[in-house]
Amino acid sequence: MKKLLFIAGMLGLIYACGGADTAKEENKDATQPAAEQAATPSSPEKGIGKFSAIELGDKLDAAMATKGEQVYDVKCAACHKLTDEKLVGPGWKGVTQRNKPEWIMNFVTNVDEMLDKDPKAQAQLEICMVRMPNQSLSDDDARHILEFMRKNDGVK
Amino acid sequence: MKNIQQTCMALLAAASLFSFNACKPKSAGSAVSGDAAIKAYVPPGKYDEFYNFVSGGFSGQMSVYGLPSGRLFRVIPVFSVDPEKGYGYSEETKPMLMTSHGFVPWDDLHHPELSQTNGEIDGRWVFGNANNTPRVARIDLTTFRTAEIIELPNSAGNHSSPFITENTEYVVAGTRFSVPPDYTNGDVPISTYKENFRGTISFISVAKDGKMDIAFQLLLPGVNFDLSHAGKGPSHGWFFFSCYNSEQANTLLEVNASQRDKDFILAVNWKKAEEYLKAGKGVKQKVKYARNRYDENAHTATHEILDEVTVLDAVALKDICYMIPCPKSPHGCDVDPTGEYIVGSGKLAALIPVFSFQKLQKAIADKTFEGEYEGIPVVKYEAALHGEVQKPGLGPLHTEFDGKGNAYTSFFVSSEIVKWNIKDLKVLDRAPTYYSIGHLCVPGGDSKKPSPKYVIGYNKITKDRYLPTGPELAQSAQIYDISGDKMQLINDFPTIGEPHYAQAAPAELISKNSRKIYKIEENKNPYVAKGEKESKVVREGNKVHVYMTSIRSHFSPDNIEGVKLGDEVYFHVTNLEQDWDVPHGFAVKGAANAELLIMPGETQTLKWVPDRVGIFPIYCTDFCSALHQEMQGYVRVSPKGSNVPITFSLGKNSSDPKAPVKDSTKQ
Numbered sequence: 001m002k003k004l005l006f007i008a009g010m011l012g013l014i015y016a017c018g019g020a021d022t023a024k025e026e027n028k029d030a031t032q033p034a035a036e037q038a039a040t041p042s043s044p045e046k047g048i049g050k051f052s053a054i055e056l057g058d059k060l061d062a063a064m065a066t067k068g069e070q071v072y073d074v075k076c077a078a079c080h081k082l083t084d085e086k087l088v089g090p091g092w093k094g095v096t097q098r099n100k101p102e103w104i105m106n107f108v109t110n111v112d113e114m115l116d117k118d119p120k121a122q123a124q125l126e127i128c129m130v131r132m133p134n135q136s137l138s139d140d141d142a143r144h145i146l147e148f149m150r151k152n153d154g155v156k
Numbered sequence: 157m158k159n160i161q162q163t164c165m166a167l168l169a170a171a172s173l174f175s176f177n178a179c180k181p182k183s184a185g186s187a188v189s190g191d192a193a194i195k196a197y198v199p200p201g202k203y204d205e206f207y208n209f210v211s212g213g214f215s216g217q218m219s220v221y222g223l224p225s226g227r228l229f230r231v232i233p234v235f236s237v238d239p240e241k242g243y244g245y246s247e248e249t250k251p252m253l254m255t256s257h258g259f260v261p262w263d264d265l266h267h268p269e270l271s272q273t274n275g276e277i278d279g280r281w282v283f284g285n286a287n288n289t290p291r292v293a294r295i296d297l298t299t300f301r302t303a304e305i306i307e308l309p310n311s312a313g314n315h316s317s318p319f320i321t322e323n324t325e326y327v328v329a330g331t332r333f334s335v336p337p338d339y340t341n342g343d344v345p346i347s348t349y350k351e352n353f354r355g356t357i358s359f360i361s362v363a364k365d366g367k368m369d370i371a372f373q374l375l376l377p378g379v380n381f382d383l384s385h386a387g388k389g390p391s392h393g394w395f396f397f398s399c400y401n402s403e404q405a406n407t408l409l410e411v412n413a414s415q416r417d418k419d420f421i422l423a424v425n426w427k428k429a430e431e432y433l434k435a436g437k438g439v440k441q442k443v444k445y446a447r448n449r450y451d452e453n454a455h456t457a458t459h460e461i462l463d464e465v466t467v468l469d470a471v472a473l474k475d476i477c478y479m480i481p482c483p484k485s486p487h488g489c490d491v492d493p494t495g496e497y498i499v500g501s502g503k504l505a506a507l508i509p510v511f512s513f514q515k516l517q518k519a520i521a522d523k524t525f526e527g528e529y530e531g532i533p534v535v536k537y538e539a540a541l542h543g544e545v546q547k548p549g550l551g552p553l554h555t556e557f558d559g560k561g562n563a564y565t566s567f568f569v570s571s572e573i574v575k576w577n578i579k580d581l582k583v584l585d586r587a588p589t590y591y592s593i594g595h596l597c598v599p600g601g602d603s604k605k606p607s608p609k610y611v612i613g614y615n616k617i618t619k620d621r622y623l624p625t626g627p628e629l630a631q632s633a634q635i636y637d638i639s640g641d642k643m644q645l646i647n648d649f650p651t652i653g654e655p656h657y658a659q660a661a662p663a664e665l666i667s668k669n670s671r672k673i674y675k676i677e678e679n680k681n682p683y684v685a686k687g688e689k690e691s692k693v694v695r696e697g698n699k700v701h702v703y704m705t706s707i708r709s710h711f712s713p714d715n716i717e718g719v720k721l722g723d724e725v726y727f728h729v730t731n732l733e734q735d736w737d738v739p740h741g742f743a744v745k746g747a748a749n750a751e752l753l754i755m756p757g758e759t760q761t762l763k764w765v766p767d768r769v770g771i772f773p774i775y776c777t778d779f780c781s782a783l784h785q786e787m788q789g790y791v792r793v794s795p796k797g798s799n800v801p802i803t804f805s806l807g808k809n810s811s812d813p814k815a816p817v818k819d820s821t822k823q
Contacts, residue, residue, distance in 0.1 A: 074676055074687040078707040078732055087807075088709065088783075130708055130781045136673060136734035 047118050049106030054146070056101055060155045061147050068141075068148025075135040076145070082152050088130050096153045101146055108135075109142045188645055195637050196647035198225040203667070206599050206660045208612065209268040209282050210633065213654030216263045218284050218295065223599070223610055223660055224635050226649030234293045234302050235263030235286045237750075243302075245750035247726065247761035248681075249450070251459035255289055255307050256444045264288045266315060267657040271362075275322035275388045275495075275604030279665035281366055283318040283327055290314035292329055294366055296452075298671045303450050306368045309443035309465055310337040310356045316381035316397055318360075322388045322604070326371065326426065327360040330381030330397050337375070337467075339441040349406040353378035356467075357397065359426065367449070372433050374424065374470045376477065377530030378404055380413070381422075382487055383554075388604055389495030391513040393427040396498050398482065398489035402529065414504060418481040418537065420529065421489055421500050423516060429468055429476045437473055438466035453680040455758045471531035478520055479529050480511055481537040488554035492563065493604050497542060497578055499563060501552035508552050508565060510581065512542035545581045548574045553594060554657075556601030558608030558638060564601075566593040566613060573613055573636065575643060587636055587643040592616040598638070599660035607662055611636045611643065614655035622650060631655055672736040674757030681759035683728030688712040693804040700725045700802070706740040706754065707732040708781040710806070711774065714789030718802035721769060721795055727752075730759040741777025744791065751777045766793040 046052060072080075079088035095104065099120075107114045107121060111134045114121040125131060137145070198204050204222030207229075212218055216236030220229045237244030237253065244253050244261055253259055263286035271281040281303070284293045290308035295301065308314055308329055316330030334355040336342040344352045355378055361371040380401040387394035402419045405412030432438070443465050450457040470477045484502030491498050498511040518524075519539035526536045551569030558564070562584065565574050571592055575585040593613040600606040613636070618629040630650030636643040676686060685691045685703040691712040694701045700723050705712045711729075719725055729742045733756040743751040744764050752760045766772065776787035794800045 073689050075732065075734065078688045078705065078710070078712065088707075130783055133708055133733050133738060134735040136675075 044119065045100045046102035047100075047106035047110075047121070048113050049102075049110035051102045051105040051109075054101040054105060054143075056150070060151055062151075064144050064147035065151040066148075068144035068146070068151075071137070071141050071145055072148055075137070075141075079130075079132075086128065089128055089132055090124060092149055092152055094153060096146070096149050096155075104146055104149065105139075105142050107132075108137055108145060109139065111135075190644075192637075192644060192646040195644075196224045196226070196635060198222065198227070203663060205609070205663055206607070207663055207666055208597070208599075208633075208658055208660040209270065210614070210651055210658040211265045211268055211284065211654075211656040212652050213266065213631075213656055214264050215653030216265055216286070217652065218265060218268055218282070219652050220300065221633070221649065221651075222663075223612070224637075224647055226633065226635065226647050228649075230300055231652060232295055232300055232302065234284050234295065235260075235265055235291065235305070237261040239750040240753065242750055242752040242760060242762070245762075246752050247763055248456045248759075251457040252302060252305055252448045252450060254448055254459040255291065255446045256309075256461065257289060260289050262288075263291065265293075265653075265656075267318060268659050269318050269320055269327070269657075270659045270661055271324045272320060272322055272603055273324070275392075275493075277600050277603055277659075277661045277665065278324075279661055279669065281324075282659070283320065285314050285317040285329065287313055287315050287332065290329065290331070292318045292327055292360060292368070294362075294368060296366070297666050298669045299452065300670075301450070303366060303452075304368055305446075305448045306360060306370065307445040307447070308358050308370070309445040310339070310354075310373060310441075310467070311335075311358065316357070316384045319384040319386055319395075320362075321386045321395075321426075322392050324362050326386075327362060327368070328357060328384060328386070328395060329360065330357040330384055330399075331355050332380055332382070334378035334380065337441070338443045346406050349378055350404050353404075353406075355379055355381055355399075357381065357395075357424070359429070368447070370445075370465055372429065372438055372466045372468055374429065374476065375467050376422070376470050377532065379420075380409075383489050385489055385491045385498075385602060387491055387495055387513065388493070391491065391495040391498075393425065394513070395424040395426050396489050396491065397422040397424065398486035398500060400485040400487075400503075414485055418483050419486055419502075420479040420534070421482045421486060421498065421511070422532075423478045423480060423535075424470075425476055425478075429470075429473075432468055432473050432476065433466065438468050440464050441467050451680075452674070453678055455674070455679065455681045455760065474533075477532050478516075479532050479534040480516065480540045481526075481534065482509055483507070488552070488565075490555040490557075490563075490602065492557050492578055493559045493606060495604075499555045499565070501555065501565065503551055503553065503568070505552060506547065506550055508545040508548055508555075508576075509537075510542045510545065510578065511540045515542065516540045543581045545576050545583065548576060548583055549586065554596055556596055556598040556611065557606055558598055558601070559604075559606040560608060564596060564598060564611050564638070564643075566596040568592055568594065568616075573611060573643060575638075585642050587645060589613045589615055589634055590618070590621055590632070590648070595655070595657040597658045597660055599662065602659070607660075609637070609639055610660075611638050612658065612660070614651070614658060616654070618650070621648065633658070672756075673734050674755055676730075676732065676734060676757040679730065679757060679759060681728070681730075683726075683761060684759045685728070685730045687732065688806070691804075691806075693718070693802050695802050698723050702727045702804075704729045704742075705732050706730070706742065706776065706787070708738070709776075709783035709787045711742075711776070711787065711789050712806045713804035714774075715803075715805045715808065716790070717792040717794075717804070718800050719766060719791055719793045720798055720800070721766060721793060723766065725764045725766065725791070727762045727764065727774075728759055729754050729762070731756050733757070738780060739778050740780055740787075742774065743777050744774045745772045753778060766791075769793050769795050 084093035206223035208221040233243035290311035296303040311331040313332030315332035334353040355376040401413035482500040484505035488501035524539040549567035549570040634648040731754040
């Protein structure tokens with residue numbers, strides 16, 4: 001019970017923090033995909049967004065990874081290196097070990113909300129000081145990139 | 157001379173009849189009262205109810221304001237170059253301003269016209285006219301950018317445009333100046349106006365995807381066409397044009413074109429014209445005019461010169477056109493939402509004649525004509541007249557409607573808006589304007605279904621309203637709440653250029669379709685670089701093509717060497733962002749044109765011809781992130797004949813040779 005109250009309190013806080021944004025939210029056009037609006041806080045490790053359970057294969061899906069690399073070339077490579085070196089954003093080496101697959105998928109598809117609310121994402125922002133641009137990735141794009149990240153992290 | 161004196165006397169007499177104080181503007185301080193402020197207040201973060209598309213007059217642009225707040229959202233470059241957006245400066249947009257006279261970087265935009273379906277505003281496009289070098293533009297309301305510009309042959313001063321039919325079948329454009337048609341010898345004495353000068357009205361067809369073609373032109377006697385409106389409902393198939401200078405004068409028109417007590421409204425049966433066209437009655441004439449279209453996938457405009465137009469002689473083909481006499485140099489020509497009433501407004505008149513479409517049809521059927529004007533039948537004034545609004549004010553110009561049986565007419569001379577009932581022609585209310593109102597606008601006020609919440613006046617003179625800024629002041633718009641019986645001034649705001657006409661549409665009709673990004677995958681620009689991997693520098697003779705990318709917060713490449721004096725450098729910059737409202741700018745020191753403003757996912761090209769040897773910085777002009785200032789780079793320019801090879805790099809730092817090196821010297 002105590003725990004529930006605590007959660008309720010936290011939610012209240014989050015709500016209060018979001019208060020300044022409510023006017024903006026109301027104006028948001030109703031044409032946005034329902035999925036985006038349905039984004040709800042998940043567990044801290046999974047981040048905030050629509051992805052709550054991602055099934056990963058034991059082995060790499062090479063076809064998906066190749067597609068992911070293509071997206072990386074166009075939309076990600078300008079800011080992320082495949083080593084552990086920070087460019088504009090963090091290097092990708094080890095990213096799949098540092099984060100749950102759900103967190104990565106939520107972060108790349110729901111960038112603004114994650115940067116505004118997710119503690120882990122906010123900690124990254126403090127280091128990089130450039131908000132990651134929302135690159136309008138589709139769900140498939142995001143999944144393919146995740147597979148490419150796994151490949152980069154040595155999954156075979 | 158006698159005529160003029162009589163006119164002046166009549167105006168004076170008319171003026172003395174009113175209680176003139178009643179319509180004189182009150183002092184600025186007492187102009188607004190009660191709950192006006194709250195009615196115009198849109199809190200920060202809340203959206204306005206209407207978009208207001210306002211002509212920019214001699215600025216050549218169109219501006220977009222929110223109603224009722226009067227907040228400026230956007231200035232859309234249409235007929236004038238715009239350094240803010242690189243419009244007319246980037247290689248991709250330069251073709252938009254090409255004409256048969258070459259590159260014309262300026263014009264005079266008078267009338268915005270929103271597209272309609274079934275006589276209702278549909279939110280697809282807004283059209284605008286170039287009054288000077290005759291052109292009509294179509295602006296796409298998903299992008300708020302100019303999508304197409306078509307030039308008009310056989311025209312001079314494209315004032316009487318662009319007005320549309322109820323399903324946007326046609327956009328019309330009537331010439332303001334009659335001139336010898338382009339396909340005739342124009343080297344004639346000006347004093348031969350009556351013999352050699354002709355008026356034309358162009359009917360521009362609009363395809364489903366918006367593409368424009370001149371379907372045909374009507375050849376008419378030499379007069380000045382002023383304004384126009386299409387019939388609707390029962391009068392669909394007809395068009396009405398006000399015209400002045402039926403005296404056919406060619407000098408000192410303020411006197412010489414005010415000789416006759418009545419000029420005309422020209423009624424055009426365009427369905428009949430279509431029949432003649434189909435029957436092959438049109439004559440193909442050799443002319444020269446431009447058509448420019450912008451492709452939103454290639455992010456590139458194409459310019460073509462067309463050389464033929466079909467002309468229908470409205471005098472020879474008897475039953476297309478009829479003249480309706482209209483007092484005192486008619487200006488506005490407005491059709492009410494039912495399509496039955498046509499309101500003419502004489503600039504020098506002290507009454508408003510209202511014509512009936514049914515009566516006009518009967519008069520034509522019964523041949524109730526008072527004669528002909530230059531070969532066109534003239535219907536008897538009384539035969540077409542529904543009635544006159546008596547003593548409404550001085551100098552009626554334009555009328556818009558609320559769809560509830562009321563009309564709102566602007567009065568230039570007496571500076572006021574007057575509300576009157578269309579059926580019984582009684583004046584219901586009058587409100588002062590500050591000062592010298594021209595056009596006015598009710599959202600949807602020229603359509604079948606107005607949204608009668610506000611009337612907005614567009615004023616020519618603003619003295620006393622705002623802080624002074626030298627001899628010239630901003631022109632202004634004023635919003636009146638018309639939801640009640642009486643008009644109430646609730647807000648005013650400065651405007652760019654000189655606002656002529658304006659139209660407004662409910663926000664929900666347009667905002668939901670607004671484009672947010674260009675998908676990088678769909679970018680068909682021949683010089684696109686899809687990702688930094690594709691960024692490169694290529695020499696082709698003395699042309700150097702830079703395939704450059706931009707993303708928060710750097711360009712790739714950002715160090716370029718091997719450019720030589722005498723080279724033409726083309727920076728093809730692709731914005732890799734896929735996020736709403738994150739354009740990047742691009743500028744290079746000493747560039748003689750302007751900067752670029754590149755939308756997310758778009759490619760735009762800046763041509764640069766270096767004029768001296770040295771190092772030239774490049775940078776992003778549109779603030780993009782905390783590291784915006786760092787979004788920069790260098791181009792080295794070497795002397796002509798130098799052997800510095802083309803190289804380019806990103807991340808190769810001279811002080812730190814071990815820094816990450818992006819593939820550089822190879823192409």
